[in-house]
Amino acid sequence: MSDRALRLALLGVSAAGVAVAGYLTAVHYRPAALICTGGGGCETVRESEYAVLAGVPVAVLGLAAWAAALALTLWGSELARTLTAALALSAAAFAAYLVLLQLFVIDAVCVWCIVNDVVLVPLLAVLALLRLRTAGSRGEG
Template sequence: MSGRPRWQLVSLALALAGAGVAGYLTLVAYDESLLVCGLGDCATVQNSPYAKLGGIPIALLGLLMYLVLLGLGVVRWRLVHQTELLTSANTSIALAGTLFSGYLTYLELFVIHAICQWCVASAVIVTLLLLVEGWGLRQLLRAETSALVSAPAPPRQRRQQPAP
C-alpha cells in the first residue's frame, strides 16, 4: 500500500459502495420495474413527493455526491501534498450528505410512514464516510500540530535600539 493510510482506502471503498446503491436507486427512479425490496416499503418511498427535488431524483443527487467523494479520494491518492485540503472537502461533503440523509430518514419515519432498505443503506454508508473522513482529518491535523510543536523555534533576533 506504499505507506498510505488505510482510512483513505476505506473511504474509497465506501464511496464506491454508495455510488452502487445510489446508482441503483437512480435507475429505479426512471424504471420502477427494477425495484427489488426485501425489507420495508421501498415503492412507497420511491413514489412519494419527497423522492424528487425540483424534478430531479434524490437518488441522482446522491449518486453525484458519491461520485464526487470517490473522485476527490482518487485525486487525494495521487496528490499527496493536497491530502489535508481534499480530506477537508470530503469531510464537508460527507457531513452535508449525512445531515440530508438524516432529514430524509425523518421524512420516511414520520411523514411517509415507510422505510426503504436502499435509502437506509445509503444513509449508513454516508455516515460511515463522515466518520472515516473526520477521523482521517483529525489524524492529519494532529500530525501537523505535532510537527509545529516539535519544530525548533527560530532564533530570536535582538531588537535594535533606535539611534539617539
C-alpha cells in the first residue's frame, strides 16, 4: 500500500473517530441525544463512574485523541508519523481497558463505544504502524 493510500485511510479513520467521539461527547452533555439499540447498555455505560477520568469525560479524551490523530496525519512529517503510531498504540491499550470494563465491571455494552474501541482504534493502530513501517523501509523522512 502506498504512503498516499495509507495517509488517506488514516484521514478517513480519524475523521470517523472524530465523528463518533464527537457524538459521544455531545451525548455526555446532552443525554437526551443518545440514540442506542435496546437494552440500555449505552445509558448504563454513560452513567457509570468510569465515564469520567480525573474529572474529564472519557468521550472528550477520545475526541481530543482523534483530533490529534487527524492533525498529525495532516502534518505528515516523520515525527508526526511516529507520534501517530504512539498515539494509536496508547489509544489501543486504553480502548482494550474500556472494553474490559464494559464487559466485566459495568456489565453493559455501549454500541457507540464498541464502534470506537473495537473497530476504529485498532484500524488506526494498524494503519499508523503500516505507514511508519512503509516510511522506514524506504528511508523517507
